[in-house]
Amino acid sequence: MECPFDTKPRWERRKDARPHELLAAAIDLFVERGFASTRLEDVARRAGVSKGTLYLYFENKEELFKAVVRTSIVPVIGAAESSVAEFEGHSADLLRKVMQDWWERIGANKVSGIVKLVTAEAGNFPELAKFYQDEVINRGTRMISSMLERGIARNEFRQVNVTQMTQVLIAPMLMLVTWKHSIGPCERGELEPLAFLATFLDMALHGLLPATHVVAPAAV
Numbered sequence: 001m002e003c004p005f006d007t008k009p010r011w012e013r014r015k016d017a018r019p020h021e022l023l024a025a026a027i028d029l030f031v032e033r034g035f036a037s038t039r040l041e042d043v044a045r046r047a048g049v050s051k052g053t054l055y056l057y058f059e060n061k062e063e064l065f066k067a068v069v070r071t072s073i074v075p076v077i078g079a080a081e082s083s084v085a086e087f088e089g090h091s092a093d094l095l096r097k098v099m100q101d102w103w104e105r106i107g108a109n110k111v112s113g114i115v116k117l118v119t120a121e122a123g124n125f126p127e128l129a130k131f132y133q134d135e136v137i138n139r140g141t142r143m144i145s146s147m148l149e150r151g152i153a154r155n156e157f158r159q160v161n162v163t164q165m166t167q168v169l170i171a172p173m174l175m176l177v178t179w180k181h182s183i184g185p186c187e188r189g190e191l192e193p194l195a196f197l198a199t200f201l202d203m204a205l206h207g208l209l210p211a212t213h214v215v216a217p218a219a220v
Contacts, residue, residue: 019057019067021047026068031113031181035065035121035128066131072111073136076102081143084150091151092205098147099173099197107176107193115177144169148208157208165208172200 025046029038040061044054058064080098087094106112122129145166151157176193 018047018049018053022049022054022057022064023068023071026064027072027111027114030065030068030117031110034117035061035125040064062125062128065128068111069114069132069136073106073114074139076105077136077140077143079105081139081146084143084146091147091154091156092209094150095147095169095205096201098144099169099201100194102173103176103193103197107173107180112177113181115174116181119174119178141166141170151208155210158210160208169204172197 022043025043026038029043029046038061040054041051043064044051047054054064058067080101083098083101084094087097106115118129118132122132145162148157148160148162148165148169152159152162176196179191180193
C-alpha cells in the first residue's frame with residue numbers, strides 16, 4: 001500500500017517546484033514590466049530563489065521567455081489542433097469551441113499579456129519575434145485556416161478566401177487582449193469578453209455558412 005503522505009524532504013519538494021515557480025514569476029514580471037525592463041534577479045526574487053538558482057534552469061532571459069511561451073501558450077495551440085483533427089460535429093460548433101477555449105485558457109488569464117508584449121516589443125528583439133512567429137503565430141494561423149478548410153470541404157462553409165478570413169477571425173482575439181491589458185486615463189468601457197466573442201461569431205458565421213443554413217444563436 002502506497003503511503004498517502006509526501007515523504008520527500010521539504011528542500012527536495014521545493015527543488016522540484018522551482019521551474020514552475022520561476023515561470024510563474026516570469027509571466028508576472030514580463031506582463032507587468034515588458035521584456036526589456038524585466039531583470040532576471042527580479043524574477044528570482046519574485047520566485048523566492050537566488051539568481052544563481054535561476055541560472056541552473058534557464059541560461060538567459062531569452063531562454064526564460066521561450067520557456068514561458070512553450071509552457072503556457074504553445075500547449076493551447078496543440079489542444080486546438082487536436083480538437084480540429086478529432087471533432088466530428090459541424091464546423092461552426094468547432095469554431096465556437098476553439099475560440100471560447102482560447103479565451104478561457106489564454107485570453108482570460110495573465111499570460112495573455114505576453115501576446116501584447118510581443119506586439120509592442122518585437123521590433124527591438126527580432127530573434128524573439130522570429131521564435132514567436134514560428135512557434136505561435138504560424139502554427140495558430142495554420143490551425144484556424146484548417147478549420148475553415150474543413151468547413152468548406154464538408155460544404156458547411158461557403159467558398160471564401162481562407163487566408164483573409166483567417167486574419168478576420170484572429171483580429172477580435174487580439175483586440176480582446178489589447179483591451180484586457182490596456183491602462184491609462186481613458187475608460188475601457190463595458191465589454192464582456194465571452195458575449196463579445198459570441199456576437200462576433202454570430203456575425204462571422206452568417207457570412208461563412210451557406211445561404212440556406214440557419215445559424216442557431218450561441219448560448220452566452
